[in-house]
Structures are given as C-alpha cells and as structure tokens.
Amino acid sequence: xxxxxxxxxxxxxxxxxxxxxDLRRGPWTVDEDxxxxxxxxxxxxxxxxxxxxxxGLKRTGKSCRLRWLNYLRPDVRRGNITxxxxxxxxxxxxxxxxxxSKIAQYLPGRTDNEIKNYWRTRVQKxxxxxxxxxxxxxxxxxxxxxxxxRLVERIQAAAAATTAAAAVRSxxxxxxxTTTITTNNNITYNYSNNNNLNNSFExxxxxxxxxxxxxxxxFGGSQSYTPENSSTGASSDSxxxxxxxxxxxxxxxxxxxxxxxxxxxxxxxxxYYQQAQDQLSFLDCITSPSGLFSxxxxxxxxxxxxxxxxxxxxxxxxxxxxxxxxxxxxxTDNI
DNA sequence: AAAGTCCACAACCGCGGTTGT
DNA sequence: TACAACCGCGGTTGTGGACTT
Numbered sequence: 001x002x003x004x005x006x007x008x009x010x011x012x013x014x015x016x017x018x019x020x021x022d023l024r025r026g027p028w029t030v031d032e033d034x035x036x037x038x039x040x041x042x043x044x045x046x047x048x049x050x051x052x053x054x055x056g057l058k059r060t061g062k063s064c065r066l067r068w069l070n071y072l073r074p075d076v077r078r079g080n081i082t083x084x085x086x087x088x089x090x091x092x093x094x095x096x097x098x099x100x101s102k103i104a105q106y107l108p109g110r111t112d113n114e115i116k117n118y119w120r121t122r123v124q125k126x127x128x129x130x131x132x133x134x135x136x137x138x139x140x141x142x143x144x145x146x147x148x149x150r151l152v153e154r155i156q157a158a159a160a161a162t163t164a165a166a167a168v169r170s171x172x173x174x175x176x177x178t179t180t181i182t183t184n185n186n187i188t189y190n191y192s193n194n195n196n197l198n199n200s201f202e203x204x205x206x207x208x209x210x211x212x213x214x215x216x217x218x219f220g221g222s223q224s225y226t227p228e229n230s231s232t233g234a235s236s237d238s239x240x241x242x243x244x245x246x247x248x249x250x251x252x253x254x255x256x257x258x259x260x261x262x263x264x265x266x267x268x269x270x271x272y273y274q275q276a277q278d279q280l281s282f283l284d285c286i287t288s289p290s291g292l293f294s295x296x297x298x299x300x301x302x303x304x305x306x307x308x309x310x311x312x313x314x315x316x317x318x319x320x321x322x323x324x325x326x327x328x329x330x331x332t333d334n335i
Numbered sequence: 336a337a338a339g340t341c342c343a344c345a346a347c348c349g350c351g352g353t354t355g356t
Numbered sequence: 357t358a359c360a361a362c363c364g365c366g367g368t369t370g371t372g373g374a375c376t377t
Contacts, residue, residue: 101365117344
C-alpha cells in the first residue's frame with residue numbers, strides 16, 4: 001500500500017487535553033493508518049469520536065474522519081486532475097463558488113480538499129499573476145471565454161487524436177468524434193473538429209460541447225456517474241452506506257444536459273485518459289494556436305480596471321510574454 | 336553542493352448545523 | 357426546550373520535496 005504525504009518519520013505532537021487523554025497531532029504514522037483501516041474494515045465508519053477511542057487511536061474523531069475520507073478511503077483517486085475534471089471544476093465553481101464538497105460530488109473519487117487545493121494552487125495563482133481577484137468579473141470572463149474553451153479544445157484534440165489512431169487500426173471506424181453537450185448555463189461552446197485535427201470553435205450561449213468522457217462522467221469507467229448513483233463522492237456522507245443528497249441545482253445540472261455524440265464508439269480509448277493527464281494552465285489557454293473566438297469579450301473594459309495588458313507593455317511578470325501579449329491584443333482588436 | 340524559494344497537499348482549526356438526551 | 361456532543365464544511369497553516377540561484 002502506497003503511503004505518502006505527511007506520513008513521515010517526523011514525530012507527531014502530543015497534546016494534553018482537558019480529560020488528561022493525550023492526543024496526537026500532525027502527520028499520521030503507518031501504524032495509525034493500519035489501525036484505522038483495520039477498524040473501519042471490521043466495524044464500518046461513522047461515529048468518529050468513539051471510533052477513534054475504540055480503535056485505540058490517540059486522535060480526535062475529526063482527525064480520523066479527515067484521514068479516512070481524504071486519504072485512506074480505497075476509492076480516493078490520486079494523481080493529476082484531468083482536463084475533464086479541470087473543466088468540470090471551473091464550470092461548477094462558476095455555478096456554486098467555494099462549495100467544495102458539492103463540487104466534489106461530481107468528481108468521483110476526488111475529495112473536496114483536493115479540489116480546494118487545486119483551486120488555490122492553480123486557479124488562484126493565475127488570478128494573482130494577472131493582479132486581479134479570482135472572483136472578479138474580469139477573471140471569470142477570462143476563465144469562461146478563454147480557459148474553458150481551450151480546455152474543450154484540448155479535450156477534443158486528444159479525442160480526435162485517439163479517433164485518428166483508432167481509424168488507422170480499423171479503417172471502418174467512425175470518422176468523426178464530435179460530441180455535443182448542451183447545458184442550461186449561459187455559455188455555449190460550439191465546437192467542431194474533424195480527423196485532420198483542424199479544430200475551430202465558437203462560443204455562443206446555451207450549449208457547451210465536451211468530450212465523451214466528461215459527458216458520460218465516467219472518467220475512464222464505463223458506467224455513467226451522477227451523485228445519485230455514487231458512493232464515492234467526497235461529501236461527508238458515509239462511504240458506501242448512504243447516498244449523498246442531491247440539491248435541486250445539482251439535479252438541474254444533469255437534467256438539462258443533452259448529448260449528441262456522433263462518434264459510434266462511446267467508450268473513449270483508454271489511451272485518451274493518459275493523453276489528457278497534462279494540466280492545462282491559463283497560459284496554455286491564451287496561447288491557443290487555433291482558438292477562434294467569436295464571442296464578444298470586453299477586454300477593453302478589463303484593461304481599464306485591471307492591468308491585463310499593462311499600459312507600458314511590461315511583460316516582465318513572467319506571464320505576459322510578447323507572444324501572449326500580441327495574441328491577447330489581437331483578440332482585443334477583433335472585438 | 337548548498338542555500339533559498341516555490342509549490343503541492345496533508346492536516347488542523349473554527350464555525351455552524353444536526354442529533355441525541 | 358435547552359444543552360452538549362458530534363459532524364461536516366471551508367479556510368488556513370505547516371511541511372517536505374522540487375526547483376532555482
């Protein structure tokens with residue numbers, strides 16, 4: 001069993017609580033992990049305070065719960081956040097804000113903590129680089145009209161590459177991997193691609209096109225995922241014993257998704273997921289070689305409020321290099 | 336090679352809501 | 357009904373490893 005993170009040789013702190021019971025804090029040891037795993041395997045989870053005592057762990061119930069849900073649970077997904085997951089996080093955060101546990105319900109195996117960390121380390125970093133608030137309209141617009149379309153583009157490109165590879169292996173395979181997703185949000189990505197990988201997309205309002213993977217929400221599996229049928233969501237609900245409640249909004253999200261997938265093969269090639277492992281940064285988005293934005297985007301007003309493009313042309317912050325600046329200005333001039 | 340810095344993420348803390356007595 | 361204990365969530369911090377100078 002892989003053990004990483006703060007499970008280390010560094011000693012945990014011993015805290016003397018009011019009832020004279022010494023409690024451990026800090027990194028979990030392998031022995032503690034095993035004790036927790038064994039106890040839950042035999043008795044199930046829940047009732048965390050009594051569980052901690054019964055398992056002989058000198059930890060708080062909260063600490064046990066956190067360790068189990070965020071790390072030890074067998075269905076916790078580890079590794080890079082995929083492109084599909086990134087797109088879903090951006091979409092759902094735009095809808096719900098910092099409701100991490102709610103967002104995590106839609107990313108099977110991902111924990112709220114992991115999503116929160118992703119947001120803070122990756123997304124907020126870009127906002128910081130752009131010297132604007134992550135909740136500002138400017139940044140949200142950029143996410144919506146640059147980052148997310150670019151994610152879609154990358155996902156489609158990966159899917160197209162997979163389709164092309166499949167076509168080589170089997171000439172009778174489908175010729176197009178176009179997948180359309182329609183949501184009821186206010187943004188639409190009309191995206192088309194063909195087998196020569198010459199992609200273009202348009203942004204409208206009302207529908208968004210995503211990959212077969214994100215559409216099926218199976219992220220590599222073959223079964224469609226929704227919070228209703230999942231026991232793997234990172235919510236605080238007990239794993240495997242009860243199903244997370246789905247809010248009206250969440251239900252609404254799925255109810256308003258329609259699919260049209262022209263690809264005869266709905267099961268994405270497993271290789272696809274490997275290809276999609278790379279993280280997509282904001283920089284990648286704005287340097288898209290093929291992004292053709294038709295959506296009106298008020299970059300001029302952005303410029304007035306925040307230094308998206310610095311008036312003195314200073315690109316020394318490491319983000320806005322000359323190439324990116326020219327692209328960004330080109331976008332600005334075309335609207 | 337050593338020191339400094341950055342980054343990712345596990346873990347903790349405080350608060351509010353829920354449940355049990 | 358009131359209180360205490362428990363639970364879950366979101367914000368924050370601390371640490372180790374990777375990277376840079």
